[in-house]
């Protein structure tokens with residue numbers, strides 16, 4: 001039941017309407033039609049989810065995201081790409097990416113693309129760690145060939161990183177920013193073990209990533 005929570009719109013499924021639109025002689029029918037594509041995000045209920053990202057891709061898998069209070073939540077995103085003639089299999093992952101709308105998030109090149117090309121059912125996922133730094137508490141969306149999936153509510157998925165200053169390197173330059181939150185006012189960017197507090201449990205996430213850079 002939990003799994004079935006549908007975040008995005010399914011404007012049409014390959015059915016009678018799709019068949020009516022399908023023209024096998026039209027080369028365009030082999031391309032994705034965003035109105036036949038949809039996203040499922042089972043983490044939608046229960047508030048935001050925060051994912052730790054590191055430029056070298058050693059951050060958290062989507063299955064290890066955290067609610068604001070620290071509870072682990074599976075934030076895996078599932079995308080089905082379709083067109084008028086049915087699902088689009090083997091669509092290249094390079095053309096499907098997660099776009100973070102909040103400022104301060106800095107992705108490495110290709111750092112937010114899907115895990116894999118779409119499978120025979122037109123399905124792909126985001127479950128593996130991203131390659132990125134900085135932080136965001138803004139929404140994010142799924143983009144196919146540069147265009148967002150229509151009707152898809154923004155995902156309340158947040159990010160932070162031991163690359164606190166967002167220069168795509170985890171280095172000593174990030175330490176003062178962490179220390180300021182450790183010793184002073186709470187900062188989401190430094191809450192690397194996301195649980196609403198910056199304390200000793202957040203230090204290992206910074207220490208173990210020192211030296212991490214984009215591939």
Ligand SMILES: [Ca+2]
Pocket residue numbers: 162163164165166167168169170171173174
């Ligand atoms: Ca940095």
Ligand SMILES: [Ca+2]
Pocket residue numbers: 191192193194195196197198199201202
């Ligand atoms: Ca924390």
